[in-house]
Amino acid sequence: MTARENIITEINKIDVAKLTSDLVKIRSYSFMDNQEQEVAEFIRDFLVSNGVDARLQEVATGRSNVIARVGGGNGPVLMLNGHIDTVPAYDMENAFSGEIRDGKVYGRGTSDMKGSVAAMMAALVGIKNARVKLKGDLVFAAVADEEEAGIGTKALLMDWCGADAVIVGEPSELKIGLGNKGLEWIKVEFYGKKVHGGNQEDGINAIEMAARFITYLTDEYSLQLAERKIDYLGSPTINIGTVFGGDQPSTVADKCLVTFDRRSIPGETVEDVYLEINEIIEILAGRHHGFSAKASDLLDGRNEIPHLGFCTNSDAGIVKAVQAAADAEGMGERPLVGLSVWTDAGFISNNTDAECIIFGPGEMAVCHTADEYVSIEQLKKAAVMFALTALEYCGESE
Secondary structure, eight states, X not given: OOHHHHHHHHHTTSOHHXXXXXXXXXXXXXXXXXXXXXXXXXXXXXXXXXXXXEEEEEEETTEXXXXXXXXOSSSOEEEEEEEOOBOOOTTOTTTTSOOEETTEEXXXXXXXXXXXXXXXXXXXXXXXXXXXXXXXXXXXXXXXXXXXXXXXXXXXXXXXXXXXXXXXXXXXXXXXXXXXXXXXXXXXXXXXXXXXXXXXXXXXXXXXXXXXXXXXXXXXXXHHHHTOOBTTTBOOEEEEEXXXXXXXXXXXXXXXXXXXXXXXXXXXXXXXXXXXXXXXXXXXXXXXXXXXEEEEETTTTOOSSXXXXXXXXTTOHHHHHHHHHHHHXXXXXXXXXXXXXXXXXXXXXXXXXXXXXXXXXXXXXXXXXXXXXXXXXXXXXXXXXXHHHHHHHHOBOO
């Protein structure tokens, strides 16, 4: 049999649906103690028991990445990357059951993104058990803390493996994501003068000031952002998330807090974003007597690395490798898309020379919802695609 046939045969011996279910049953949601440690140890032990070189990389007390590798040649290095933390259950019932039914695996993290991690694990084991020798290395990085500050990817970057290309397996329905938008969470605090509501002419209402700011964002600033459109990713966006202010109906509010999400496109920096928000504050201060506001980072500097956008060229080597693997599997040409959501690929692309794409099983629409699931068919295809892409990109040693 050919190397491709051997790999597929070995991958088909692995129950990737059960593997996904097992990962989901191990809770690793935000802010729990030793959040990713148990699932990281499970992944390492599974890989080691199947002959794959794997280790833990501690990123904080009780929190670890998993780093694994197959290959060992001097050719190109491809990294498969996925995060092993999840958001909490929220309103999802039986969130950690890992139930398998109707051709799907259900539970928190199935699409985002333990299903993809399971498929990557199967790909590594499939290559190892097929005894296929790659010209280059296939590295697997299962990282902590993607849903929060990104300490797992920060640790990965500080001990960078020199990957030439990276596939981040966030759910893309097996379409090729060339990039994602950047992300900044911003808070604006508005300051007024508190008086009795019957004497409002003597006060300054911070809620009214916030309302003027929000109106400017939606009526004027959003139109400016819409003009900055690029291929695949579209335009930057802004979303008002929360508004808090006031004490009670008969008191003029002296404080109001507005928080929002600003999605950026490649070429925009964090400094650019804050410069524009501060310019809006200055404009409104010139228009309205007593207008006073301050913009700052909602996370108060807890972001480990700036969340900048990226977009990889459509003719990049890793894109061609995925397309070639898809063609060999009879999947047809994979659509090229951009993602409006944040992924760790943004960190990697902006801090290394690696070509990065987003490619994985699952649907973004069900992530973080009460009905999160992943298709078993997509899981199986993803495992094969990850392995065959490695064969295409790294090459087979004679």
